[in-house]
Amino acid sequence: MRIRRLVRMAWKSLWLHRLRSLLTVLGIVFGVMSVISMLAIGEGVKEEAQAQIRQLGASNLILASVKPPEPEGGNEGNARVLAYGLLRRDLEAIRLAIPEVRHVVPRRDVPVEAWVGHRKVQATCMGTEPEYLAVAGLRLAGGRFLTRTDGAERAAVCVLGAEVARRLFDHRDPVGELIKAGTHTYRVVGTLAARGEGTGGTAGVGGESDMAVFVPLPTLQERTGDLVRVVTSGSMSSESVELHRITVQAVSADEPVVQRVAQALRALIRLRHDRKEDVRLTVPQELLRQARESKRIFTILLACIAAISLLVGGIGIMNIMLATVVERTREIGVRRALGAARRHIVAQFLAETVLLSVGGGALGVGLGLLLPQVVTWTLGMPTLVLPEFLVLAFGISALVGVVFGLYPAARAADLDPVEALRHE
Amino acid sequence: MTAIVRLEGATRLYRMGEHTVRALDGVDLEVPEGQYLAVMGPSGSGKSTLLNLLGCLDRPTTGRYWLAGRDVSRLDDAALSRERNRRLGFVFQSYNLIPHLTVLENIEVPLDYAGVAPRTARERSTGLARRMGLGERTDHRPGQLSGGQQQRVAIGRALANDPVVLLADEPTGNLDSATGLEILDVLDGLCAAGRTLIVVTHDPKVATRAHRTIHMLDGRIDREERRA
Structure with a gap:
């Protein structure tokens, strides 16, 4: 049939x-x-x-400073300085010793209150270098990003994350305006496109750079030094962190290359930070896997x-x-x-x-x-x-x-x- | 005349628990081409068993059966199905039309199994429906037809593959006498056209139309009458 x-x-x-x-x-x-x-x-x-x-970058490897576990019987109440994390000398060592690397970009984060007139926003002041824009996959919405000259001259310029720009300036163009971050004044030279958009994801993705005020690393260092004051459960303590993050971009996103760089970084960190457990390596590609x-x-x-x-x-x-x-x-x-x-x-x-x-x-x-x-x-x-x-x-x-x-x-x-x- | 149907010592045994029932007991029967044969007898006399054997629905326990010259007594199920499809036509007491199919589709069922192309099948079923006087009602379903009409559809269906023998089991049993006579007329017409008919019946009126009547009793042919 x-x-x-x-x-x-x-x-x-x-x-x-x-x-x-x-x-x-x-x-x-x-x-x-x-x-x-x-x-x-x-x-x-x-x-x-x-x-x-992927937003973290498939060819990127991210070293971050992490606060090591409190030692037993910590001297609470006493003002003290806890020093940990990545050092400027780590940065140099990485730049010298690790092959197959395109960029090595440091970042230092300081929480600040950013002001324009009466408007205030709780932001993170991020001291970094010009390559950060490319390495972190950020896009400019207007103006320019930081330059080498900014760093060399310790220029008081900044680039605003999208959310910071929106909260401080509404729909006005911030480029050329002055803002106050903490006790220092910066001139806005550029703004970034929002990170959350275009990925089809929900809100909060990549919010880190949206709430940032980027300034040249040498400027930040000169103005704030290495100490960061932290208020923890009522008591004031100080932390000394030279760098919060080092983003290492491998020459390619090929897995063997990224793996070799990761191994070299792990070896270097083990050598230089011994058993302090104050540095964490994140490999986005491994997370992806x-x-x-x-x-x-x-x-x-x-x-x-x-x-x-x-x-x-x-x-x-x-x-x-x-x-x-x-x-x-x-x-x-x-x-x-x-x-x-x-x-x-x-x-x-x-x-x-x-x-x-x-x-x-x-x-x-x-x-x-x-x-x-x-x-x-x-x-x-x-x-x-x-x-x-x-x-x-x-x-x-x-x-x-x-x-x-x-x-x-x-x-x-x-x-x-x-x-x-x-x-x- | 050649024998279309030839039974030789056909016996059919049924096991009923410990007993063996001899439903058919060494029946010899020859039906020549074109003969109209009536099979009569009380219930339990073996009529139905005989009809099932002749209709290739069942096989004799012993003995042999030639249908149109071919020994079909030891064929397997697929081959028997083919015999039923190509060389036999069935008409039942309760018509046994498939309720959700139309008149034409019912007539086409055997054509389907014979592998006839749909268009050819449709031509043939339309022709048969017309011959059976159902011309206007080809798209009706069995439930929309009278008993007589349903039996006409059943006869049309039985003729679809141009069988060598038409087997009927009490074809008038469910019909009032007038309609029953109509159906008998249809069968007469088929007989006149040279079709071999075997009709199992209680109805003496059928026997009066047949060329020959056999009476079954206890699984044997008890006696036989021929119409002059």
Whole structure:
């Protein structure tokens, strides 16, 4: 029998019991829908995480100063100076000793209150070098970034992060204006584009540079020295940190290159900071790999859930088809008398099951396309439906139809024609 | 005349628990081409078993069956299905039309299994529906037809693959006498056109139209009458 006719006949007998057919496939519909939705949510989360990591730069390696754990019996209450973290001499050592590096850019962070007239904003004053713009992947919104000359002249100039510029100047152009950061005055030479935008991510991504006031590192050093005053739980303490961050950009984003640079940096830090644990190395590329790995585990988990839900759906279909076979015993007998071989009966019932599950699969795909949208609208979660999800879900549902249709179809075909004809 | 149907010592045993029931007990039967044969007898006499054997729905436990010259007594299920499809036509007491198919689609079921192309099948089913006097009702479903009309559809369906034998099981059993006569007229017409008919019936009116009537009793042919 021709496939088209087979499908048409199957459709006819399913249409005869529309409600029952619909209820039968609900398991498959929801199974497929949830598979697609969960994959879409997982993919969206992964994309967002990867975008955040990518923002750090795939060829970058980031050394950050971290406050070492408090020594036992710390002299609380007493004003003291805690010195830790990256040193200017580390910077020089890295520049001298590490090969395959394009840029090595230091950064020093000092919390400040930035003022323009009566407007005040809590910002971070970041002392850095001109290469920071490129290495951190920042874009200018107006004016220019810091230059070598700014540093050499200890110029009192600054570049504002997008959020700082907005809060201090609203929609006025800040370039050329003066701001006060702490007790010092700087002239604004440029503003940065907001970091959060353009990545499709949620708010807060890359907020660090949005809330920054960039100044030449030598200027910051000259004006504030190395001490930073910190208020911790009511008591005042001082910390001495020369540099908060050193961003090392490898000559390429190739994994072996980044790995070699990472190894060299780790060796250097071990040598120079011994057991102080006051420097942490972050390799975005490694994070990316970890993110992929955890995504893989997540995907396996989802696949299990999907398999279970489709199994349940398949059992539902099989159950109904078995009942259908009993209900249509007479018809089977008549068809056998009219010359249907066993394979014709198998084909007929299999066609109905496959049509059911494929129809349910299609419905599930439709809903599976819709639900992630709803999730994005209502919960603000990023979702991403890849075409292969649809193919996968649809393929599995068709497979379920075949697997769970075979037994009822075989039962139908094995009926004795004489007995079947006598069935009331 | 050649025998279209030839049974030789056909026996059919059924196991019922510890007992063995001899539903058919060494039946010899020859039906020549074009003959109209009526099979009568009380219930349990083996009529239905005989019909099932002749209709290739069942196989004799012992003995042999030639259908149109071919020994079909030991064929497998697929081959028997093919015999039913190509060389036999069935008419049942309760019509046994498929309720969700239209008149034409019902007639096309055997054509489908024979692998006839849809367009050819449609031409043939339309022709058969017209011949059975159903011309206007080809798109109706069985539920929308009277009993007589349904039986006409069933006869059309039985003729779809131009069978060598038409087997009917109480074809008038569910019909009022007037309609029953109409159906018998249709069968007469087929007989006149040279079709071999075997009709199982309780109805003596059928027997009056047949060329030959056999009476079954206890799984054997008890006696036989021929119409002059």
